Amino acid sequence: MPDLRFNHYTIKVKNLDISAAFYVDVVGLDEIKNRTEKPYIRWFSIGEGELHIVEGDTSRIQTTVGLHLALKTSDLDGMISQLNSKNILLHDSSGTPHSYTSRADGVRQFYFQDPDGYWIEVNEADSVEG
Template sequence: MSTFFINHIAISVQDVAVSVAFYQKVFGLTEIENTASASPTRWLALGDGKQLHLIPRPGETVITNKAVHLALATADLASFITHIKNLNIDYADWRGTPTKDYVRNDGIQQVYFQDPDGYWIEVNDDA
């Protein structure tokens, strides 16, 4: 059996420029060339060769729930929480308690918030 690795995550967005700005502002992601096509889809580097593809789908409804989310890890969750507070981004724990982080049974702390299209993002300290 072959070994598989995550290459990229692709999400549909209403306004690709707004989404690019959000992910750059919140996570400092660098835009990279879309080498697949001349489409208006824009790519961001997640590090370690991984990518986030933002595919414009204006007018389409995105239906999300917290169980389907992008999870990113950082070694300094406290600084990241300060960063998103400074950006006036509302966050909560898994249960939805505003401005609260959550400690899982395995000791990992995490917060949740949404991007401009309503996608849920978890940031934890499992780095």
């Protein structure tokens, strides 16, 4: 079998500047050089991978909490505070407003949406002993 590893995740957005600001100021991602140099695309670092946002027609895109980008942190409480300070509503895995939930394995997690309705999960998967 080939050695596959995560490279990037791409989403289409209505407004490139609004979405870029959200991913930097709210989520806390670092913007990196867009090697395509196309003005309607911006890139962000996610650990060893990347998030690419592409401005374009989003009218046919439907979102659901069951299809989401998952990020992990060692400071879930700090991330909750960060999102609360930006008035971002947190949800559980069913999309119901909730501060956070705990999975059966004890990992705390929550979900929230970006300006285009894409769902993002944040969890503390590596910080829980088991």
